[in-house]
Amino acid sequence: MTTLTLRELVIRSMRSNMKHNYLYFFAFMMSTALYFVFATLANDSLIMAATFKDIEFVLLLKVSGILLVAIMIIFVIYANNVFLMRRSREIGLYQLVGLTRRSVGLLLITENVLLGMGALFIGITSGALVSRLFLLILLKLIDSKNVLTISFSSSAAIQTAIVFTILIALTLIQTLYKVYFTALIELLEGERQGDQPVRPRAVLSSMMGLLGIVLIVAAYLLSNQTLGPAFLLQILVILASIILGTYLVFRVTIGWLFYQIRRIKNGQLGLKNSLSLAPIMHRMKSNALSLTLITVLSAMTLTMVAIAYSLYYSAESEARAMLPYDFIFENNEHDANSFRAELESAGLTFVHQPIEAVRLTGRFGTGTEDRHSILLLAAEQLQASGADIVVPGQGEAIWYSGLRKLLSTERNFNFPQVAYLGTYGGYALINVSEGINRYMMNFNVQGSQLIVSEATLADIRQLIPIVPEQEIVHIDTYQIALMSDRAAASDYYERYIKADKYRPSFYAYYKDAHLKFGLTLFIAGFLGLVFMTATGSILYFKQMAEAEQERNCYTILRQLGFGEREMISGIIRKQLFVFAIPLVIGLVHSFFAVKTVSALTLSDISIPAAIAMTIYTLVYFVFAVLTVRYYSAFLNLKFIV
Amino acid sequence: MIQSDMKKTVLHAQQLRKSYGIKGNVQQALRGINLRIVEGEFVGIMGPSGSGKSTLINVLATMDKATAGKVVVEDVDISTMKDAERSTFRCNKLGFIFQDYNLLDMLTVKENILLSISLGKMKKKEVEAKFQQIASDLGILEIAHKYPHEISGGQRQRTSAARALIHEPALLFADEPTGALDSRAATSLLEIMEKLNRQRSITILMVTHDPIASSYCSRVVFLKDGMVYSELYRGSKTRQTFYTEIMNVQAVLGGDHVDPA
Numbered sequence: 031m032t033t034l035t036l037r038e039l040v041i042r043s044m045r046s047n048m049k050h051n052y053l054y055f056f057a058f059m060m061s062t063a064l065y066f067v068f069a070t071l072a073n074d075s076l077i078m079a080a081t082f083k084d085i086e087f088v089l090l091l092k093v094s095g096i097l098l099v100a101i102m103i104i105f106v107i108y109a110n111n112v113f114l115m116r117r118s119r120e121i122g123l124y125q126l127v128g129l130t131r132r133s134v135g136l137l138l139i140t141e142n143v144l145l146g147m148g149a150l151f152i153g154i155t156s157g158a159l160v161s162r163l164f165l166l167i168l169l170k171l172i173d174s175k176n177v178l179t180i181s182f183s184s185s186a187a188i189q190t191a192i193v194f195t196i197l198i199a200l201t202l203i204q205t206l207y208k209v210y211f212t213a214l215i216e217l218l219e220g221e222r223q224g225d226q227p228v229r230p231r232a233v234l235s236s237m238m239g240l241l242g243i244v245l246i247v248a249a250y251l252l253s254n255q256t257l258g259p260a261f262l263l264q265i266l267v268i269l270a271s272i273i274l275g276t277y278l279v280f281r282v283t284i285g286w287l288f289y290q291i292r293r294i295k296n297g298q299l300g301l302k303n304s305l306s307l308a309p310i311m312h313r314m315k316s317n318a319l320s321l322t323l324i325t326v327l328s329a330m331t332l333t334m335v336a337i338a339y340s341l342y343y344s345a346e347s348e349a350r351a352m353l354p355y356d357f358i359f360e361n362n363e364h365d366a367n368s369f370r371a372e373l374e375s376a377g378l379t380f381v382h383q384p385i386e387a388v389r390l391t392g393r394f395g396t397g398t399e400d401r402h403s404i405l406l407l408a409a410e411q412l413q414a415s416g417a418d419i420v421v422p423g424q425g426e427a428i429w430y431s432g433l434r435k436l437l438s439t440e441r442n443f444n445f446p447q448v449a450y451l452g453t454y455g456g457y458a459l460i461n462v463s464e465g466i467n468r469y470m471m472n473f474n475v476q477g478s479q480l481i482v483s484e485a486t487l488a489d490i491r492q493l494i495p496i497v498p499e500q501e502i503v504h505i506d507t508y509q510i511a512l513m514s515d516r517a518a519a520s521d522y523y524e525r526y527i528k529a530d531k532y533r534p535s536f537y538a539y540y541k542d543a544h545l546k547f548g549l550t551l552f553i554a555g556f557l558g559l560v561f562m563t564a565t566g567s568i569l570y571f572k573q574m575a576e577a578e579q580e581r582n583c584y585t586i587l588r589q590l591g592f593g594e595r596e597m598i599s600g601i602i603r604k605q606l607f608v609f610a611i612p613l614v615i616g617l618v619h620s621f622f623a624v625k626t627v628s629a630l631t632l633s634d635i636s637i638p639a640a641i642a643m644t645i646y647t648l649v650y651f652v653f654a655v656l657t658v659r660y661y662s663a664f665l666n667l668k669f670i671v
Numbered sequence: 672m673i674q675s676d677m678k679k680t681v682l683h684a685q686q687l688r689k690s691y692g693i694k695g696n697v698q699q700a701l702r703g704i705n706l707r708i709v710e711g712e713f714v715g716i717m718g719p720s721g722s723g724k725s726t727l728i729n730v731l732a733t734m735d736k737a738t739a740g741k742v743v744v745e746d747v748d749i750s751t752m753k754d755a756e757r758s759t760f761r762c763n764k765l766g767f768i769f770q771d772y773n774l775l776d777m778l779t780v781k782e783n784i785l786l787s788i789s790l791g792k793m794k795k796k797e798v799e800a801k802f803q804q805i806a807s808d809l810g811i812l813e814i815a816h817k818y819p820h821e822i823s824g825g826q827r828q829r830t831s832a833a834r835a836l837i838h839e840p841a842l843l844f845a846d847e848p849t850g851a852l853d854s855r856a857a858t859s860l861l862e863i864m865e866k867l868n869r870q871r872s873i874t875i876l877m878v879t880h881d882p883i884a885s886s887y888c889s890r891v892v893f894l895k896d897g898m899v900y901s902e903l904y905r906g907s908k909t910r911q912t913f914y915t916e917i918m919n920v921q922a923v924l925g926g927d928h929v930d931p932a
Binding site for chain 2: 226227228229292296297298299300301304308309311312583586587588589590591592593594596
């Protein structure tokens with residue numbers, strides 16, 4: 031008889047759980063499926079290795095898997111905590127009517143295990159079903175024509191099962207702790223009551239509130255600066271300052287601001303503000319930690335996705351900035367000519383332009399820097415090969431360096447400045463008027479690229495005697511008009527590359543980057559999806575719990591005669607704040623993070639970053655709508671008078 | 672009786688019936704109640720548990736719908752109103768004091784009081800003046816910026832009373848207002864209610880099981896099994912005498928305080 035009742039109880043409460051917590055199961059299944067796909071891809075290393083050659087994709091997938099599990103741990107524990115809180119009365123009642131703690135524990139465990147295992151099973155199954163789709167997306171991203179097939183990987187399934195069983199076990203421990211170590215009276219009272227409202231202490235809170243903002247702004251300013259030699263430390267300081275600042279903003283600043291608004295209103299708060307400002311203000315203290323976590327996670331996700339997206343989409347322009355010429359031969363006219371013959375016989379359209387450059391040693395920059403190799407290129411010759419370039423004046427040079435942004439030592443240059451060319455045999459002085467952030471000659475050709483006019487180049491060659499350090503470099507450049515032709519030409523070119531020399535062609539370099547960043551985007555995109563779902567759900571669950579705590583308040587408002595429409599507009603305003611505050615702070619954080627990172631890339635990443643941020647905002651908006659719906663339904667349901 | 676004919680009728684309930692439950696097992700909470708309250712009256716409703724006093728106040732206060740009968744408040748028939756209309760009516764015309772105060776925890780005393788007129792289009796200055804008036808009448812001006820959990824039960828109930836009165840309702844409902852208060856706070860609240868009733872001629876309907884509380888009323892209506900059992904008018908009697916009379920009726924009624932054996 032007892033077992034039957036218990037079983038009935040389990041089934042009944044499971045059914046109601048499914049109805050209320052569908053979002054939780056959805057998020058759980060989604061991340062299980064995704065983890066399974068990642069595990070499958072990582073396990074299927076043979077096929078994947080053929081596609082990705084030298085890229086450390088297995089490592090990438092493993093790291094992503096760990097990130098995924100980390101966010102899931104936070105999410106699952108948080109969600110379970112909310113559920114337990116909501117059910118604490120029920121748990122208390124079971125005990126009150128005579129069920130032992132043991133059987134209540136058993137009831138909850140059975141429920142958790144069944145639901146968890148169900149979600150896990152569905153997750154793996156759907157993971158197996160959609161892994162093909164995932165693979166198609168990945169292949170589409172990297173433009174691969176290979177047909178990859180993946181079969182159901184039982185080792186991936188086992189790995190997924192183990193990881194998520196551990197997750198379920200964590201919730202079990204949490205549940206048992208609640209059942210065994212909470213006094214009956216506390217269970218019965220539940221957590222109806224939130225924190226008792228406290229007035230912020232005037233001086234202290236305004237100081238702390240300001241400190242939060244100062245910390246964030248300082249971090250932004252710091253991130254805007256050049257990354258110095260101790261950039262790791264710098265990043266750590268920025269991160270710490272941002273996180274602490276965000277925490278303080280949630281813990282103090284927002285409450286303080288809201289308090290000021292209320293003070294100005296002088297008691298005439300109105301219904302909407304009473305339902306939004308007041309409860310949010312009082313909950314900030316206990317919500318600060320989780321809101322900080324959500325905000326930092328959102329910012330991280332946004333930054334990650336924006337960077338991956340922009341790296342992927344700027345792969346071509348980035349490659350172009352690094353390798354202005356499709357193919358080059360340095361001091362190797364023999365190979366160059368036979369390559370040309372091959373191109374001709376294959377019927378490919380191309381432009382061949384030989385360039386005479388001078389490589390010598392010299393120094394420029396501030397102070398006592400070592401001499402380094404300098405490559406002097408004539409602007410007129412480059413123009414002939416189709417480069418878009420201005421011819422510098424007599425005795426002037428323009429420095430083309432794609433690394434300028436990266437290397438802070440070189441970044442501190444002031445222009446114009448004088449470069450000393452040559453060695454003991456003779457000096458030539460040249461005025462470097464400008465530095466431009468890309469390459470004029472493929473970056474693998476040795477030497478800092480200084481572009482001068484042909485006349486200046488001739489002068490310098492006159493001035494500096496022939497010494498071993500000075501050499502004439504003959505470069506044959508090839509430009510191919512069509513992308514499809516480049517692939518064919520690349521095959522010919524490959525044969526001229528000796529194993530010990532690094533001579534990337536534009537096509538190979540671009541393909542490599544495309545592949546690498548395609549995979550990165552794939553992983554970042556799906557991780558971002560899980561992160562978004564997880565953080566959005568946490569906010570949603572938080573509101574579920576708050577709806578429970580505020581139910582009494584809405585009953586009172588009904589008794590006082592407030593209409594449903596007015597109350598719903600109060601709820602909408604509250605949700606607007608609840609979702610907008612972490613979103614906006616997260617967006618601003620990631621805006622500065624993306625800005626910092628964009629300094630490291632050669633192309634503009636603002637558009638892809640903006641797209642990623644828009645998607646994020648939309649997803650949050652959907653969650654906000656879901657929450658308002660839940661809230662209103664919850665309060666309509668409990669129409670107690 | 673003569674007196675009540677001359678004054679304006681605030682509330683008039685006719686043949687009020689309310690039944691709960693489904694076919695076959697119907698509980699009749701009200702079995703045809705007639706009640707008429709005129710302006711400036713302080714009416715107490717008493718009766719043993721299950722006599723229908725809570726149901727009655729809920730129906731009269733538009734929080735529940737009667738099964739049959741009619742309720743007219745200030746010439747408006749509220750028994751045929753729709754939900755939304757009743758909400759608006761409740762908000763504009765009625766005031767409530769509850770046993771457990773029903774203040775909103777996260778609002779200060781002042782914010783709680785001013786909440787009920789937040790929907791109206793009153794000017795800020797007017798609202799402030801009204802607040803000053805009612806808060807000083809009820810002696811809660813000093814605690815205006817405190818939160819409900821920071822003040823005593825009596826102060827909370829006075830806050831609740833201020834909230835109920837600030838929009839000058841036609842009728843004030845009080846559901847066991849002294850139920851959660853100690854005797855001193857209860858006496859103080861009742862004295863304030865009596866004062867408001869006399870000086871500002873506010874019409875009050877109070878449900879209580881406490882004979883002391885109802886001895887402050889000008890009339891006490893006794894319910895039994897969903898019907899009016901008897902009525903007592905205080906007239907010019909002292910409160911002590913009125914109290915004794917109330918106790919006597921209660922004894923006959925088999926009220927809460929009398930041993931049924």
